[in-house]
Amino acid sequence: EIVDLADNDKVTKGVYTIKSAGNQKFTCRQETGNRIVVDGSNILAGANINIYLNNVNINTFAGPALQIMGNVKAAVTIHLTGTNSLITKDNWYAGLQKDNEARLIIKTNNSDATAGILNARSIDGDGAGIGGGYYGTGSCSNIIIDSCSVIASSKHGAGIGGSKGHAGSDITINNSSVTASSTDGAGIGGGGYGTGSGSNITIKSSSVTASSTDGAGIGGGGYGTGSGSNITIKSSSVTASSTDGAGIGGGGY
Numbered sequence: 001e002i003v004d005l006a007d008n009d010k011v012t013k014g015v016y017t018i019k020s021a022g023n024q025k026f027t028c029r030q031e032t033g034n035r036i037v038v039d040g041s042n043i044l045a046g047a048n049i050n051i052y053l054n055n056v057n058i059n060t061f062a063g064p065a066l067q068i069m070g071n072v073k074a075a076v077t078i079h080l081t082g083t084n085s086l087i088t089k090d091n092w093y094a095g096l097q098k099d100n101e102a103r104l105i106i107k108t109n110n111s112d113a114t115a116g117i118l119n120a121r122s123i124d125g126d127g128a129g130i131g132g133g134y135y136g137t138g139s140c141s142n143i144i145i146d147s148c149s150v151i152a153s154s155k156h157g158a159g160i161g162g163s164k165g166h167a168g169s170d171i172t173i174n175n176s177s178v179t180a181s182s183t184d185g186a187g188i189g190g191g192g193y194g195t196g197s198g199s200n201i202t203i204k205s206s207s208v209t210a211s212s213t214d215g216a217g218i219g220g221g222g223y224g225t226g227s228g229s230n231i232t233i234k235s236s237s238v239t240a241s242s243t244d245g246a247g248i249g250g251g252g253y
Helices: none
Strands: 002-004 015-018 021-026 035-038 048-054 057-060 066-068 075-088 095-097 105-106 116-122 140-148 149-153 168-173 176-180 198-205 209-214 228-234 237-242
Touching: 035 048, 035 057, 066 075, 105 116, 140 149
Parallel strands: 002 021, 015 035, 021 048, 035 066, 048 075, 057 075, 066 095, 075 105, 075 116, 105 140, 116 149, 140 168, 149 176, 168 198, 176 209, 198 228, 209 237
Antiparallel strands: none
């Protein structure tokens, strides 16, 4: 079954909750404020949760557009087809919020990276575009972006990584096109303010543009002790820039 998230008959009080492992398929015939939450209460650690997004367009004022709760111990794979938007205007949260420690993979099932596009944003956000929410664990790790196109942005959190004041680590981008931006946080790495460091960031065979005003392009957030460490780039085209922070490294101020 493919769930149309814009169909309120399929969604309870604005939230579609995934409570079991296996395949969950979604589409949207029009933009919706209805959102997706993955609840791991009854899902075993060794299981696999596959979420298929086919031209899904979530724009919400009430929490993350897609949230992986902290109790999810199973790996989550998001399969992208077409252009998908996960946008929150609730600035405490991330567009795609990862509160757990288990692996998150974002990919497309097509050899063409442009066949699957994800646009994840926290508008004026303290949360990341993809990663930590300011309400939640804040820091974020264990994200793999593979063979797809991702655009991620935040204001105070990282584009991809930690929320405001929190770290982003263990982020791998492989064979993908990624544009990640923030004002105070890093493009990829830590959020702004506090100890928003970015570490263990690996970019392979990809095209990446990472930018920030006060944080690093890739690394630490601005306005604090946000450092960048163990950043590896192989066979890629990377443009990392910041107005006041390092292109790659620590944030400004």
